[in-house]
Amino acid sequence: MSADRLNPVIHAPARLRLMVTLAALPHGDNLSFTRLQDLIGLTPGNLITRLRKLDDVQMTKSGSGVSALTTVALTHEGRAALEHYTAVLRQLLESAEPAQPR
Amino acid sequence: MKDGTGASEAAGMDARGAAVIMWEARERARRELTVNCPAIFASWALVYLLGYGVVWLSVRGQQPFHAPAGWALALVTLLALLALGVTAGVTDRAASGVGGVSALRRRIYWLSLAIGLLWDIVMQLALRSAGANRGVLSVFAASAPLLVAGVVLVAGTAAWLNWYMFGLGIWLIAVAAFSGFAGPAGVWAVDALAVGIPFLLMAAITLAPRRS
Numbered sequence: 001m002s003a004d005r006l007n008p009v010i011h012a013p014a015r016l017r018l019m020v021t022l023a024a025l026p027h028g029d030n031l032s033f034t035r036l037q038d039l040i041g042l043t044p045g046n047l048i049t050r051l052r053k054l055d056d057v058q059m060t061k062s063g064s065g066v067s068a069l070t071t072v073a074l075t076h077e078g079r080a081a082l083e084h085y086t087a088v089l090r091q092l093l094e095s096a097e098p099a100q101p102r
Numbered sequence: 103m104k105d106g107t108g109a110s111e112a113a114g115m116d117a118r119g120a121a122v123i124m125w126e127a128r129e130r131a132r133r134e135l136t137v138n139c140p141a142i143f144a145s146w147a148l149v150y151l152l153g154y155g156v157v158w159l160s161v162r163g164q165q166p167f168h169a170p171a172g173w174a175l176a177l178v179t180l181l182a183l184l185a186l187g188v189t190a191g192v193t194d195r196a197a198s199g200v201g202g203v204s205a206l207r208r209r210i211y212w213l214s215l216a217i218g219l220l221w222d223i224v225m226q227l228a229l230r231s232a233g234a235n236r237g238v239l240s241v242f243a244a245s246a247p248l249l250v251a252g253v254v255l256v257a258g259t260a261a262w263l264n265w266y267m268f269g270l271g272i273w274l275i276a277v278a279a280f281s282g283f284a285g286p287a288g289v290w291a292v293d294a295l296a297v298g299i300p301f302l303l304m305a306a307i308t309l310a311p312r313r314s
Contacts, residue, residue, distance in 0.1 A: 006120065013115060017127040024131035028203035035199025039134060071201055086124070092117040 005092065010085045014042060014050050019082045022057065022074040030060070030073035056081055137196045143305035145185040151298035153178035154244070158290035167237050167286045182247075207261045211254065218250030237286035244289045248278035248297060266304065273300060 010019055021039050025031060031039075037047050051057055056078030061070045074082075115123075157178055160171035197208060225246065229239060252274030259268040274297065281292040 006117070011115065011120060013119075013123055016120060016123050020124050020127035021131045024128060024135060025200065025202075026204055029200055029205075030202045032199035032201065038199075039130060073202070089117055089120055089124075093121060096117065 005088050007081060007085050007088075009054065010081060014040070014046070015054055018047075018050060018054065018057070019074065019078065019085075022072065023079055023082050025073070027079075030058075030071040033059075033070040033072060036072050054078070135196055135200065138192050139308040140305045141192050142185075142189050143301045143308065145188040147298050147301035147305060149178065149181045149185050149298075150294050150301060153181040154290050154294035154298070157244075158287065158294060161240070161287040161290060164287060167240065169236050170240065170243075170290070207258075211258050214254050214257065215250070218254055219247070222246045222250055240286035241282040241289050244293050245278040245281055248274045248281075248293065252278060266307070270300065270304060 010016055017040055018036075021036065022031065033044075033047070037044060040047065042050070051059060051072065056075050058073045058075050059070060060073075061068060157170045157174040160174040161167065161169070193208065197205065226239065226242060229242060234242075252271045255267055255271030255274065259265075259271065277293060277296045281289045281296060284292045
């Protein structure tokens with residue numbers, strides 16, 4: 001089973017988890033950085049690094065100092081990229097399954 | 103998307119591994135970000151089956167109808183406050199850190215419910231002031247909160263697109279409309295059963311494992 005056809009930016013465990021988690025939110029919603037960190041289980045530094053690699057994820061910072069809040073959301077392009085990734089993944093899995101006897 | 107970011111981290115992850123990661127992440131997000139309805143439905147089932155049931159026991163057989171016992175009304179109020187607390191707590195836990203359109207919808211929903219309950223209290227005072235008898239006040243006190251909850255639920259489903267909630271809202275409105283025909287004492291029993299049992303059923307339905 002070859003994974004070469006899968007989008008290499010999404011096709012990494014932590015980034016895939018990030019994309020799927022953000023895609024679970026309805027359109028127009030965002031998630032605070034700290035809640036996303038809880039859900040994914042990464043340190044802040046690791047999470048920032050991975051988010052920066054995904055430019056179809058939008059980070060918005062509001063406020064300043066201790067009250068600063070960073071929110072993260074998936075863009076329309078990000079949702080489309082994940083849908084495409086899922087479709088390719090499904091094709092790969094189906095082609096790898098042995099043919100059913102008739 | 104930026105280039106040159108995936109090769110090393112993706113090493114060793116085949117399509118099946120990716121599918122497993124996607125399933126786990128989706129399940130975790132669903133579990134953590136979705137409001138846990140069984141607890142909410144069960145707490146409201148308690149309000150109606152126990153609270154309304156106790157009020158009915160306190161007015162059953164009154165000839166002529168007098169009024170529900172103060173302690174029974176206090177119990178309903180206490181149970182309703184507890185159920186509101188459970189609802190707010192469960193909702194806040196799931197919604198923690200979630201902003202945007204859903205947060206705005208939640209605020210509008212809670213505001214609508216608060217305005218509806220305020221309308222209920224003001225209308226009871228207005229009916230009393232207009233000289234309504236105790237029977238009328240009893241029917242209104244039992245059924246008006248159902249009408250408020252039903253209307254807010256039905257309106258809310260426009261945003262949630264949830265047919266179970268829509269059906270429940272319509273049912274609450276219907277019970278509020280027709281239970282009054284059971285009389286000032288019977289209305290409490292009809293509401294207790296007609297609302298408490300569906301809430302229990304909804305708790306069971308939403309507790310059942312969901313297929314992903």
